[in-house]
Amino acid sequence: MAGKLVAILSGLALLAAGYFIGSKFGGDRSHVIVGDGSRYSAGADGSAGADNNSAAQGGRLADYARSVGASGKGNTIEVRDGESIQAAVASASAGDVIRVFPGTYRETVYIDKDDIQLSGVIIGGEWPVMEGDKKLNDAILYSGNSITVENFRIQHYKGNAVMGQAGNNFLIRNNHVIDTGVYGIFPQLGKNGLISHNVLSEIEDAAIYVGMCDNIHVSHNEVFNSVAGIEIENSRHSIVESNYVHNNTGGILVFITPGLPIKTTVDTIVRNNFVVNNNTANFAAEGSIVAGVPAGTGILNMAGDETTIEGNIISGNKNAGIIITDHMNAGNITLDPESEPNSDKVAILDNFMFDNGAEPIPEIKALKLATLTTGNVDIVNVGKSTGSCILNPKQYPTVGLGDFGTCGFTTTAQTVTYLLPEPAPKREIAKADMGKAAFHGICAGCHAYNVRMIGPPVQIIQALYMDNPEGIAAYAANPVKKRDDYPEMPPQKHLSEEIRLAAAKYLLELKN
Ligand code: HEC
Numbered sequence: 001m002a003g004k005l006v007a008i009l010s011g012l013a014l015l016a017a018g019y020f021i022g023s024k025f026g027g028d029r030s031h032v033i034v035g036d037g038s039r040y041s042a043g044a045d046g047s048a049g050a051d052n053n054s055a056a057q058g059g060r061l062a063d064y065a066r067s068v069g070a071s072g073k074g075n076t077i078e079v080r081d082g083e084s085i086q087a088a089v090a091s092a093s094a095g096d097v098i099r100v101f102p103g104t105y106r107e108t109v110y111i112d113k114d115d116i117q118l119s120g121v122i123i124g125g126e127w128p129v130m131e132g133d134k135k136l137n138d139a140i141l142y143s144g145n146s147i148t149v150e151n152f153r154i155q156h157y158k159g160n161a162v163m164g165q166a167g168n169n170f171l172i173r174n175n176h177v178i179d180t181g182v183y184g185i186f187p188q189l190g191k192n193g194l195i196s197h198n199v200l201s202e203i204e205d206a207a208i209y210v211g212m213c214d215n216i217h218v219s220h221n222e223v224f225n226s227v228a229g230i231e232i233e234n235s236r237h238s239i240v241e242s243n244y245v246h247n248n249t250g251g252i253l254v255f256i257t258p259g260l261p262i263k264t265t266v267d268t269i270v271r272n273n274f275v276v277n278n279n280t281a282n283f284a285a286e287g288s289i290v291a292g293v294p295a296g297t298g299i300l301n302m303a304g305d306e307t308t309i310e311g312n313i314i315s316g317n318k319n320a321g322i323i324i325t326d327h328m329n330a331g332n333i334t335l336d337p338e339s340e341p342n343s344d345k346v347a348i349l350d351n352f353m354f355d356n357g358a359e360p361i362p363e364i365k366a367l368k369l370a371t372l373t374t375g376n377v378d379i380v381n382v383g384k385s386t387g388s389c390i391l392n393p394k395q396y397p398t399v400g401l402g403d404f405g406t407c408g409f410t411t412t413a414q415t416v417t418y419l420l421p422e423p424a425p426k427r428e429i430a431k432a433d434m435g436k437a438a439f440h441g442i443c444a445g446c447h448a449y450n451v452r453m454i455g456p457p458v459q460i461i462q463a464l465y466m467d468n469p470e471g472i473a474a475y476a477a478n479p480v481k482k483r484d485d486y487p488e489m490p491p492q493k494h495l496s497e498e499i500r501l502a503a504a505k506y507l508l509e510l511k512n
Pocket of ligand 1: 464480486489500
């Protein structure tokens, strides 16, 4: 949820007032060596990183990516212009490959089976097009494991282009996504997934939104003309590399949204990306929190721990190239007692940065003034950050990095990926946990506890539906437009009555 960016900067005003300037910004710990990069290298026995495949790597991503996507071992089902993709999914079984030929498909496809390969067939430059006409909500939803979605052009949907709902081992590649109303590619609550070679533009929130996931690789995508380019949120062990992220409002965002069921963002590597000219005026739905995201931010880390930023080319972002901040400086965030609010152990290694910070927002200007910083600034830190470091600190103009030591390591290259050597097992969900799983896997993509995301906060829904889970379940199946300043909620009719009711009961009991 890109919305947070907004918030960040109201807190800066405080600093500008002259607060703590001496102790906070006057320091210089650059002589202190911080971090030895051990989280990126394996012990001799290969034991390090047992849960994240980082041990003793080398070679190419492709060598490690065999654990994601469908097996393709079953039958082939063909779908041609005028036929239904959903009908093909209904007749498919695990291992099958659904080949969709060029044509225009106006439908929502829901894949609730495992090991399905949904492949567009591109012939002479003609693609299969999924067309939402600004009437349909989502293009492709999957809850199965080991799903491949590739070679589609997906456009003009009101909700998401591809949304994962607790599916593991996903592979989403080589799709074109244009003009969707919520998110573009949005795996939620998935483990072990690769998102590569997609091109996304004109997305009203985040183009690629990795939410509450583990072991994710996002590479070689182009994202532009969207409000947020790539977001890694409440996720662990992610690599974002070799993407071209340009002309968004904000480029790459790594953070914790408070009030979501999974509380941490840890170990994100952001490397070798082009993060350029992310100055597009905000065009999020009017009145929504994302509408306040200030344009001109290259990379933002808010409360994410162990984020390493390496080898990126970051230029032309008018607000700042990199902003590191915390929840306290985010004025309209309610702190989550279970989420640690600082950005700790951030490592800024060598990046190529130039021409950032030409027109910072007033709050950054004020911070510069208060710290007697002149000239344009590439990197801004606001708030307390423990154990963070920057390599060769003198190479960039910065403000607020007095607490950062000098990094004791120079690269993450030995960690090729965090994709798993073997597919992650399917999520087994006990009946008693059905409501929790449905809420985590689906509803939490748009509803946080006390913060406005795409939909209203859970607290508001609790107040409206106190003793009435049936009412929530009914609304989720057939939502009607209620609020002028929110988008419509996409219907969740594909979920059984039982699951909707379980999710509703879980929602009513949430406390943070
Ligand atoms: C893609 C985003 C999205 C997802 C996923 C989503 N919602 Fe919503 N929800 C919204 C939006 C947007 C609104 C506000 C709609 C409006 O006011 O017109 C909303 C509103 C609601 C409301 C308020 C209804 C009222 O009377 O004011 C309830 C209840 C609700 N959602 C329940 C759920 C449940 C339960 C789930 C999961 C099964 C869910 N939502 C999944 C976006 C979403």
